[in-house]
Amino acid sequence: MIKNIYEMLYKACTENSARIFFVRQGETYKDLLTAVKKRAVLLAKKFNIKKGDVVAILSGNTPDFIKSYFAIVSQGAKALMLDTGLSSSEHLNMMKYTDCKLALAQKAYFIDGGPQMFDIETLDSADENDFIATDVHLNDLAMLSFTSGSTGNPKVVGLTHSNIVSLGEGSKFYNPVIHPGYMFYGFLPLYHIYGVVINIISPISLGCSLLLQPVLNPKEFIKDFQKYKPEVIPAVPRVWEGFYKKIIDGLKQKRVYWLVRTVVGLRSFFNFIGLGALVKKVTQPIHNIFGGRVKVLVSAGATLKPRVREFFEKLGFVVGDCYGLTETTGPAYFNFQFKLPNGKTYYAGPLPDNEIKIHNPDKEGVGEVWVRGSLVMPCYIGNNEANVESFEDGWFKTGDLGKFDNKKRLIIKGRKKQVIVLENGKNIYPDELEDLYQQNDEILAAAILERVINGKIVAYGVFQVKSGTSVSKVSLLLKASNLMIAPYKWVTHFAITEEELPMTSAKKIKHHEISAMLDRGEFKNLSD
Template structure:
């Protein structure tokens, strides 16, 4: 089936020969193609409880998905109806996603906080009501909080709530049933599927994904089966994926980056290992033993910091060995492979690198980093241990991947090469414009936003970038994040922030200075290391806030920032610093679910301190 249909008059005509070659009609069709080849192979690994794990084969998943599809039909749902999810990553999510694709219904995603008490009901309410979702699948751990919203009539479009992990009971509410009861309904009414005649095509909407709303009202991005499948086929031409691969899945399935990785594994007959949460990665990796590890820079930075801190805490000799080993690793990966250096590397591998590899399950072939720029220091850390990090670039509206580094051809500081079927150009102001078969169908019920996003068939990414002569893309910053000082100087904050967080004493950073005479930095310290510094320098405190407000600590960070940014043009160097006393997190609102800084939230949080900083 051809994708040469203009789905949106603002878009360019699209075509995907790579997808057309497969003959896939929709995402479920792709899944069934793999099932026929690997019926008894594990498709998922998942934790049942502490130290106990389960698995499902492709046949198990297909049977469950068809039962769920029949259950949806029994509830009166059909093609184009919307269904929403309020749960963590789990095999039932994949099962329901496939069921929706089987009947042509639409998956509406939500982000959920690890702590159920911090579930943001206002965001759920907007997504559910804006999409007109009729059914919600809710994990039992979130049910109590979710029902608070139900009691306040925050989800008027919902007709049924189906709960994962809930025991069957005889509760009074007829609009709530357990997932196990839902499966029984589907098995009992399996014949409904054979009578269902709706055809699901590449042009049909597969999902609505709401942007995180870091700068305004969330927009529902509509991605079709063709958008997602063409992205899968394009990515497969660029990375070395194998049917023996196992993915470590912990990034939220509400985000399209994690979902496209899942689809890639399904396409090749691989296995997805669902970690319990982002906080259990180290323990879960010992069971899952992943070979493919997608993540975001914040997680890589934390892992690097923990490895270095462990080495430092064991004493001077241990830390000296660690620094020597990473230095030898850097020489080898930079091409120095004389006999003596290789001998040193084999010793470094045994003393240091093998222990680090073991912490991640011992089998990782490569990492994929997306969502935000990865600092050179962090990339070099992994490279020195002979890990491959394929830094990629994408966005929800692009379905999602736009570019990625190829295995064995990765170039630190870039996000690789554009996927083959994507056309691109750099606009006069440096913004990246793209067109191709994976670009979204549009924004759900927002023609005004679509008109703003497209120009002459090109989708305007909002990112500033440059492309090398041999096709490697480097992202400078978000166009909307560029700082213009009161002196008329433009400052891209992202590279400065990357440099700051590479310092061992800084955990998080945000550069400010729009319409101000100079730039400043808001930072969150690495408090574990800062406490050691305070102890060594006889700085007394009773809590982190008191430590952050100490004049000696402020002077210390002023010097740290000055040292880290000396190489920058004068107008890009932060002249003053604000020190936060608590880490920025998704749960507390300063980060998006993919760990990007929500600048407007932080500016609001530090509003008084910022005014005081500049007035002084």
């Protein structure tokens, strides 16, 4: 039985010794294990890192990040995952709060006034034969992540070796669709739980390779797709929505949109009557955008709209739509349709040894999503108030509202705290309206907030629009979109901006920050 993260890594590296892991660098699993051992020897001998210490990682997407992560946990230390998008003062506060002993960072992120900084990209000269793995157990903490605030009383998630090992073992459930040797594309930030799941643990557990991309530039993504041809591409919903819009716009410009839509809509029928070649001819140009070998598209970090998932599924991709939080070690639930070895179709479910339920559902089946199992964190570190609020009878209360569809796919309606409750008792779910209004090409991003207008609670919109789009144009777009929903949901009061709306590193809209901007009068283009 595997009892810690290092043993999990060792097992994967010995079983896949000669297989390439880091594609761009041409490094094998054996090379990875050697590098981890050398970095661990450095940590132990040069910095006296020992079990229980906290070591921060502050770096972009490089192989050194992953090597350092495994080296830290092999010594029984805790890896503090720092968001490179935060300020230096926030990084310092986080390191002080966790009593961080050392920070492995790229030089651009070096900070004075905190723990000792070491260049994470330094070439290690230590002797791997001096490596000694610390006696670490499943219940020992392995990594720390801040989920809210860097000052005051923050929420620090502590994930154990058991959480991460369970993630690795649970990933193997998807072997029927993600085969050993497949290449994962890795542009998602490694400090985020989604990056840990999909660019560190899952590729290793599944015997796959990883193509890291340190630059968040779609042009670089496309170049990589054409050159390296990955089989698995993970991204956040905003990226998939961007591809969705661009593909449709391109088809319309070529005047073949309705042809493609008809053929993919009748995909099963054409395959049944022996016209599969026609389907492939129509869909192959779209597959070629992603390099031509992609089998699986994965989405997480926010809610993937069902219309976007269905669009890519009809094109012949297997789409994994993941719901989860840092507190649940990422994938609490996967909407992931594929064929099982017994020939049955799998639609959705939690990873093995985990379960999920909708607590206290209303007449439409919507309630709070609760999770329990091997992936759920033991607690927030040093925050008893948050622990009392978040756990009940062994269940973790996510704060998200959701429901199951007829295939047991989980549909997230939004955050419990963001639901707009009108005076008549009716609920408005911001996610639903944001998706609706973003189907207009001129609206690039949307935030729906609760505001009081003329003494009444209303759904208020803040829209990021294309350059040159006027308030009157947006008003017309909203009126057309509003015809598709009940009148009590209509957004008629709004503000527009051409500036990008504030978002998290996972590309989630920061509703509270946008509400504060409204209060400060920072949006000048307002509806009447």
